[in-house]
Amino acid sequence: MRGTIFVVSGPSGAGKTSILKEVLRKIPNLEFSISYTTRPKRPGEKHGEDYFFVTEEEFKDLINADEFLEWAEVHGYLYGTSKAFITEKLERGINLILDIDVQGALAVMKRMPEVATIFISPPSFEELKKRLISRGTESERDLKRRLKDARWEFSHIIDFQYLIVNRSVKESVRQLEAVIIAEQLKIDRIKDHMGMEEILRGV
Ligand code: 5GP
Numbered sequence: 074m075r076g077t078i079f080v081v082s083g084p085s086g087a088g089k090t091s092i093l094k095e096v097l098r099k100i101p102n103l104e105f106s107i108s109y110t111t112r113p114k115r116p117g118e119k120h121g122e123d124y125f126f127v128t129e130e131e132f133k134d135l136i137n138a139d140e141f142l143e144w145a146e147v148h149g150y151l152y153g154t155s156k157a158f159i160t161e162k163l164e165r166g167i168n169l170i171l172d173i174d175v176q177g178a179l180a181v182m183k184r185m186p187e188v189a190t191i192f193i194s195p196p197s198f199e200e201l202k203k204r205l206i207s208r209g210t211e212s213e214r215d216l217k218r219r220l221k222d223a224r225w226e227f228s229h230i231i232d233f234q235y236l237i238v239n240r241s242v243k244e245s246v247r248q249l250e251a252v253i254i255a256e257q258l259k260i261d262r263i264k265d266h267m268g269m270e271e272i273l274r275g276v
Contacts, residue, residue, distance in 0.1 A: 074266050076102075076163040078185065079253060080171045082178040083193035084223035085148070086205035088239040092193060093172055095246045100253055106159055106171045109135060112150035115210050125155075143173070143180035148218050152177070168257070175226045182232070189256045191249065192233040196240050198223070 083089050097105055110124045111132050120126050127135070132151045136144060144153030154171060162169050171181065171188075181188055195201040201223055205216055230236060235252050239245045256262070263269055 074166055074263065076166050076168045077256060077262060078106075078159070078163070078169050078171060078181070078188040079103075079256070080173060080178045080181055080188050080190045081193060081249075082173060082175050082190075082226070082233070084195065084201055084226050085219045086201045086208065086223070087193050087195045088204070088242060088245065089172060089193050091242050092237075092239065092245045092249055093170060095242065096249050096253070097170065099246070100168075100250060102166070103168045103170065103253065104162060106154060106162070106169045108152050108154055108173065109141075109144075110150060110152045112148075112152070142184065143177045145174055145176040145180070147174045147176070148215060148222055154181070168253070174222075175229045175232075179229070179232060187262075189235075189252070190233045191235040191237060191252055192230050193237045193239055193245065193249075194227070194230065196238055198227075 081089060081093065093105065097103060107121065108124055109127055109132060111127060111129045112124070114120070114126050118124065129151065132144075132153065135141060135153065140155060140157065141153040142156045142159060144151060152174065154173060154177065159169055159171075171177075173181070178190060182190060195204065202220060205211065205219060211219060237245050237248045237252075260273070264273055
């Protein structure tokens with residue numbers, strides 16, 4: 074059976090990365106879609122694991138070669154989802170998490186309306202600010218930009234199917250797991266599966 078795409082968006086600092094890491098560890102047959110980015114590598118990040126880190130020139134070549142399902146400028150850097158990467162996984166029946174920004178999520182929803190979409194929000198804007206400051210990975214300029222972008226992202230919550238408010242990572246992990254499991258049980262997703270046809274016809 075073809076894999077399912079789970080698009081997860083939400084402002085930077087909402088706690089997405091910690092939630093996703095835990096869910097990916099817990100749910101079998103679920104992988105992370107590794108994006109391309111021009112953002113500099115943070116300490117501890119690995120090329121080909123967190124992102125494919127490329128130069129702006131390399132990224133533009135990929136755009137011109139039509140290699141992206143979607144791409145966007147986020148907080149001043151370029152980020153894109155590789156068509157080849159996701160097609161290969163989906164065809165092998167692997168489910169994928171796309172951790173992409175709201176612009177990217179809206180573009181994917183348009184091109185692939187069958188995707189499941191989840192917005193992860195911090196409990197409040199103040200909490201988001203606190204988390205971003207304590208994370209300490211952004212410069213003053215990047216921090217301001219991320220907070221401004223977050224306001225725009227919040228205004229698009231309504232375009233998503235599910236909302237997880239991240240008050241505790243443990244609870245959010247449980248909620249995201251529930252969404253992923255429920256989505257995989259949808260008749261619409263499994264009706265073309267071998268053997269299901271008879272069951273659905275009541276035979
Ligand atoms: P970060 O720099 O903190 O890793 O990511 C910044 C933002 O870029 C996050 O909101 C993340 O979801 C988004 N992002 C990561 N990869 C992609 C991608 O391939 N496409 C788009 N549109 N956004 C992405």
